[in-house]
Amino acid sequence: xxxxxxxxxxxxxxxxxxxxxxxxxxxxxxxxxxxxxxxxxxxxxxxxxxxxxxxxxxxxxxxxxxxxxxxxxxxxxxxxxxxxxxxxxxxxxxxxxxxxxxxxxxxxxxxxxxxxxxxxxxxxxxxxxxxxxxxxxxxxxxxxxxxxxxxxxxxxxxxxxxxxxxxxxxxxxxxxxxxxxxxxxxxxxxxxxxxxxxxxxxxxxxxxxxxxxxxxxxxxxxxxxxxxxxxxxxxxxxxxxxxxxxxxxxxxxxxxxxxxxxxxxxxxxxxxxxxxxxxxxxxxxxxxxxxxxxxxxxxxxxxxxxxxxxxxxxxxxxxxxxxxxxxxxxxxxxxxxxxxxxxxxxxxxxxxxxxxxxxxxxxxxxxxxxxxxxxxxxxxxxxxxxxxxxxxxxxxxxxxxxxxxxxxxxxxxxxxxxxxxxxxxxxxxxxxxxxxx
Numbered sequence: 001x002x003x004x005x006x007x008x009x010x011x012x013x014x015x016x017x018x019x020x021x022x023x024x025x026x027x028x029x030x031x032x033x034x035x036x037x038x039x040x041x042x043x044x045x046x047x048x049x050x051x052x053x054x055x056x057x058x059x060x061x062x063x064x065x066x067x068x069x070x071x072x073x074x075x076x077x078x079x080x081x082x083x084x085x086x087x088x089x090x091x092x093x094x095x096x097x098x099x100x101x102x103x104x105x106x107x108x109x110x111x112x113x114x115x116x117x118x119x120x121x122x123x124x125x126x127x128x129x130x131x132x133x134x135x136x137x138x139x140x141x142x143x144x145x146x147x148x149x150x151x152x153x154x155x156x157x158x159x160x161x162x163x164x165x166x167x168x169x170x171x172x173x174x175x176x177x178x179x180x181x182x183x184x185x186x187x188x189x190x191x192x193x194x195x196x197x198x199x200x201x202x203x204x205x206x207x208x209x210x211x212x213x214x215x216x217x218x219x220x221x222x223x224x225x226x227x228x229x230x231x232x233x234x235x236x237x238x239x240x241x242x243x244x245x246x247x248x249x250x251x252x253x254x255x256x257x258x259x260x261x262x263x264x265x266x267x268x269x270x271x272x273x274x275x276x277x278x279x280x281x282x283x284x285x286x287x288x289x290x291x292x293x294x295x296x297x298x299x300x301x302x303x304x305x306x307x308x309x310x311x312x313x314x315x316x317x318x319x320x321x322x323x324x325x326x327x328x329x330x331x332x333x334x335x336x337x338x339x340x341x342x343x344x345x346x347x348x349x350x351x352x353x354x355x356x357x358x359x360x361x362x363x364x365x366x367x368x369x370x371x372x373x374x375x376x377x378x379x380x381x382x383x384x385x386x387x388x389x390x391x392x393x394x395x396x397x398x399x400x401x402x403x404x405x406x407x408x409x410x411x412x413x414x415x416x417x418x419x420x421x422x423x424x425x426x427x428x429x430x431x432x433x434x435x436x437x
Contacts, residue, residue, distance in 0.1 A: 036128075038078060039092060039163060047088035050080045052175070053182025053221075056090055058189055063096055064129040066139040072149065073097045074127055075190050079183035082220075083162055084172040084267040084327075092124040093158040093180035095190045098149040104191045106415050107154040109181055110145060111202030111209035114138055116291035117167050117262055122159035134291025147408060154192060156184045160209040165289075167263030168240065170328040174212025178221040185227075198224070199411040200231040203400050204367075205292075207233035214336035229414035231336065234343035234403035235364060235396055238371035239435065240264075241325040244304060244315060246360050246368050251352025253366040253396075254302035255295030258287050261307070261321075264328070270320045280307030300352070316436070330375060331433035335382040339420030341410045343389045344372040345399030361431065364396040373430030380424035387421045390428075 041047060041056050050056075056078040063072035075095040083089045112123045114137045121134035148155050158180035160173040177200070185192045202210035210233040217225035237243060240260065247253040262284055265272050276284065283302075287295065305313045312318050326332060345364030349355040353365040361370040369390060376388045389406065391399045414420065 036125075038076070039090075041078065041090040047080055047090060050088070052080055052082060053179040053186065054080045055183050055187050056080060058187060060189065061128055063127055065142045066136065067129055067131040069129070072099075075187065076124055076128065077180075077183045077187055079179055081162075081179035082172070082175045084166055084169040085269070089162060091159055091162050091176050091180070092122070093156060093183060094124050094127045095184045095187070095192070096145060096149060096155040096157065097191065098152050098154060100152075101191065102149075102152040102154050104154070104193060104196060106152075106197050106199075107156055107184070107192055108148045108199045108201060108411065109156045109158070109177060109213070110148065111160050111173070111177060111200070111206035111213075112138060112141055112157060113203055113205040114161075114291070115167065115205040115259075116161070117165050117259060117266075117287065118289040118291060119163055119165045121165070121291050122161065122163075123157045124159050127157065134293060137291070137293065144404065151408075151412070154190065156180055156198075158209075160206070164266060165263075166267040168208070168237075168260045168328060169263060169267035170208050170212040170237070170330065171216065172267060173209035174216040175220060177209045177213035178217055178224050181224050182221065195227070197227050197229050197415065199229050199414060200233075201407055201411060202233055203403060204235040204396065207236045211236060211330055211336075212333065214338055214340065215330065215333040218337050219334060225337065228338045230339040230341065230411065230420060232341040232407035232410050234407070235367050235399060236330075236342060236344060236372045236375065237367055238330045238375050239368070239431075239433065240328055241315065241322075241435065242360060242368060242371060242431070243366070246357060246363055247353060247366055248303045249301055250354065250365070251300045252297045253351065253353055255287070255299035256292065256366060257304065258283050258299065258302065258307065259290060259292070259295055262287055264321070264324045268320075268324050268327070270324060272318075272320070275308050275312045275318050277307060277309050283307055297352075326435045329435050331371070331378070332435055335379050336384055339385040339387075339414060340376070340379060341387045341407060342372060342376055343391065343399060343403035343406065344369050345391045345394040345396055347391075347393050347395050350395035351397070359431070364394070364399055366396050368431065370431035371433075373427055374433050375430075376427050377424075377430065378433065380422070380427065385420040385422040386424055386427070388423050388427045
């Protein structure tokens with residue numbers, strides 16, 4: 001049996017155990033003091049004076065899944081990047097090397113869907129061997145990474161939310177991703193170089209990073225954009241203001257709105273306390289370091305109106321929220337210049353979300369299909385090739401299963417130089433991209 005196949009089989013088995021553990025664990029979310037000195041920049045030169053993507057520190061270790069080491073070498077890089085408020089910060093990315101060394105001319109930037117408010121749940125910490133409840137998502141993604149490694153790709157996995165776990169801050173996700181690519185291709189230890197071509201991919205929270213990286217690359221990182229072959233994503237967040245209304249009162253996904261409020265406040269240093277009800281304060285205290293596994297199906301029926309004071313029942317009446325949501329609205333971001341593959345579910349009722357809310361329409365339970373269609377059509381109008389797939393009978397989780405095989409095949413074709421297919425012209429109209437909540 002080949003070494004690549006061994007890695008894939010082990011990863012799959014451990015992932016199954018991880019999912020079983022995650023489904024039965026009753027651990028409360030908690031943040032732990034970061035004790036690993038690798039994550040701290042200690043140089044004398046101010047970060048603001050250092051070029052984005054510069055490698056600040058390097059270490060090599062074995063890839064870990066749920067704390068178990070596997071025979072996959074990893075180079076972890078501390079690098080300079082930019083946060084949601086355009087401040088210079090340090091972040092960590094992990095570069096996984098394929099068996100046999102792979103092809104240094106190609107790499108995949110995989111954006112994790114670890115969705116957490118706890119910095120300890122970042123992919124780099126799980127890859128290094130740390131185990132946390134929220135970090136178990138990273139172990140569940142092991143087979144996805146193994147599939148790319150088995151095909152000879154080097155895989156770059158950034159901590160897309162940064163070192164403060166700025167959940168839902170899309171622009172920060174994108175810059176963290178782009179600068180991780182810069183760092184990976186500048187480091188002499190990764191085997192990659194300035195001519196390495198890169199494919200972007202991610203689902204759900206990973207799609208936030210993937211799409212924002214693709215959108216920001218022409219302006220923020222034109223050097224990276226020139227080497228991007230395409231972006232494959234699924235389960236896409238477009239207009240967060242509309243998503244808050246979509247999941248409000250739902251059975252499975254309502255708690256994610258609470259996480260988003262905390263993440264937005266943290267990312268942009270917003271004090272929401274004057275607007276919140278007593279119940280809202282209790283929710284925030286409970287979710288402050290929550291991972292998505294701590295909230296799914298645990299806050300059925302939760303609404304925006306329950307977490308704010310009566311006079312702020314309309315989200316549009318909270319100016320800091322309106323401003324922040326516009327800053328993370330993909331419909332207002334630049335159009336990517338690289339080919340896009342987009343998959344989106346549309347049967348959210350399976351996961352407990354009303355699939356026919358006025359002005360919103362169907363979605364996958366957390367992401368809104370009409371918003372994604374409009375985004376795809378906007379990209380088409382601007383000349384970007386888009387292949388769009390809508391899974392009308394699937395919700396968010398099973399849509400990932402439908403999308404994943406297509407995504408790797410699609411990326412393989414982009415690396416092979418095949419013309420990007422397009423469904424532009426046949427994508428149904430969607431919702432308005434007007435940012436008004």
